[in-house]
Amino acid sequence: MKSWCLAILLCVQTVLVAQAADGRNLAAQPIGRRIALVIGNDSYKGVAPLANARADARAIAQALERAGFKVSLKLDADLGSFKSALRSFKAQVGGGDEAVFYYSGHGVQLGAANYLLPVDIKGDSEEQVKDDAVPLQRVLDDLQEQKARFTLAIIDACRNNPFRQTGRAIGGRGLAPTTAATGQMVLYSAGTGQQALDRLGQGDKNPNGVFTRVLLKEMDKPGVPVNDVLRNVREEVVELAKGVGHEQVPALYDQSLGRFYFRAGDSAQVAVSTPQLAVVRPAAEASASLAPVSPRQAIPLSLPGNVWTVLENSEAFRLTPKAKRVRVEYEMTSDLFNVKAGRREWSRLPEPLTFFREQEPVGDKCVASRNWSVDLDGRTTREPDRAGYSCAHLSLGSGKKGASPDARLLAIDELSGSLFPLRAGAESTSRSTMALSSSVAYIKATNHCRVNGQRSAGELHPRLKGMAWSIVCRYSATYGDGSKPAEETREDYFLEDLGIYLSDIAVHSVRDGRTTYVLPAPGYRTSSFSPDKSRRWDSEYLRYEWTVGE
Secondary structure, eight states: OOSSEEEEEEEEOOEEBOBOTTSOBOOOOOOSOEEEEEEEOOOOSSSOOOSSHHHHHHHHHHHHHHTTOEEEEEESOOHHHHHHHHHHHHHHOOTTOEEEEEEEEEEEEETTEEEEOOTTOOOSSHHHHHHHSEEHHHHHHHHHHTTOSOEEEEEEOOOOOTTGGGTOOOSBSSOOOOOOOTTEEEEESSOTTOOOOSOSSTTOOOSSOHHHHHHHHHHTSTTOBHHHHHHHHHHHHHHHHHHTTOOOOOEEEEOOOSOEESSOOTTOOBOOBOSSOBOOOOHHHHHHHTSOOOHHHHSTTOOOHHHHHHHHTSHHHHHSOOOOEEEEEEEEEEEEEETTTTEEEEOOOSSOEEEEEEEEEETTTEEEEEEEEEOTTSOBOOOTTEEEEEETTEEEEEEETTSOOSEEEEEEEEEEEOOOSOOTTOEEEEEEEEEESSTTOEEEEEEEEEEEEEEEGGGTOTTOOSEEEEEEEEEEEEETTSOOOOOEEEEEEEETTTTEEGGGTSEEEEETTEEEEEOOOTTOEEEEEOTTSSEEEEEEEEEEEEEEEO
């Protein structure tokens, strides 16, 4: 039996299905993204370790991936990595997104609150547990703050108190009941004061706990609403527990609105909606709304019409591969040195900062790129409406909807040749004028690129597959005030297997006018300088992850 293990599946808006009055489902659009954080803790140091938590977490992560969620899986999380994962998760979730939080590990009830325990918990006193554990309510409140439309929290828990086993009178047995906010469901795997079973006897070799194995089976069934899934799970768990003389009745707290699905079936079409009201569109209107996005209308930079004409008629634009969705997430600590004064201005941060980069396709050939970070208090710098835009690897500028652009392309003086289809010796050249909001007013830039050859992508990083084509570009510029920065050489790779440039997922390093790109391993260190060389940032990467999709 798992000791007081807690597993939370927090699903923010799975799939809302709307039906017409005559019972027929109409075509509609998908809403939001599907994002998941899954944590499984077995290897506790100060309390009894667990046996099934990591296996449960892996299985749930796989099931959520099958259901279309982008999953981050964390195993044996200590307090620092637990909090960091939650900060990252919160930063990813936006209004209308679908999100899942799943936790499997020890948990404890203190007063009316429930706490999730990291693997390095000591628990010498109740106050220490409150300081060194994660309140479940924080997770729920964070997602409500991010304006999640629908939240489902499934808590596989209510087991033996891990502190009582070590002779410490901290907390009571089971988990405290919770109050779900509007748009939320909370499900406990066992009722107040009950224990949740890990197995059904000595001969039970199933690697998952009883509640989790039933949940896995039910959530894979297409076309079944979540409330029916949970009802089926509850009924089957009750019967299985009765069969071995045990009482386990999962408890549900439900303030959800609308109908939601883990996996939509053939008759379950996804519809644009809010939790209060499903909006069903006529089939003709829905089909029209699914037409390809026009970058001219979608990119808010007010580019001159002749810029679009030159771009869209160019060989480079026509032959560039279809744009991909890219996401990069990493943690990093930094020191700042005042070079002239010879002193450190910042000491190393006690916890890493978390940074994000996203690239979203705008039509087939263009992308919108966004960068943001999360500070130690969980505050995010994210501005969803602000982005940088490029087409066929040519920068168009950056800005925010409804505001003057930070930079925008004024003219394309030359756009010749194409690197695609990739072949040694292929070349392309661009000469352009970009308006800037800075004092130099504008910049005239020339960029000449050439394909030098290919190599195995695995030589760049073990995770990469297929071939990588070396592309070397020489970049020069003249600012509006007449100044000319030093000419720069940029060495990049196009990754055939992923259909993206290495620079789309990597960090850059500049040395002696040459820019290269690298995918950092934990412990990788970099240094960068301010333009006047008076300050130097020394950084260390602790974690670096990337995903690529259509």
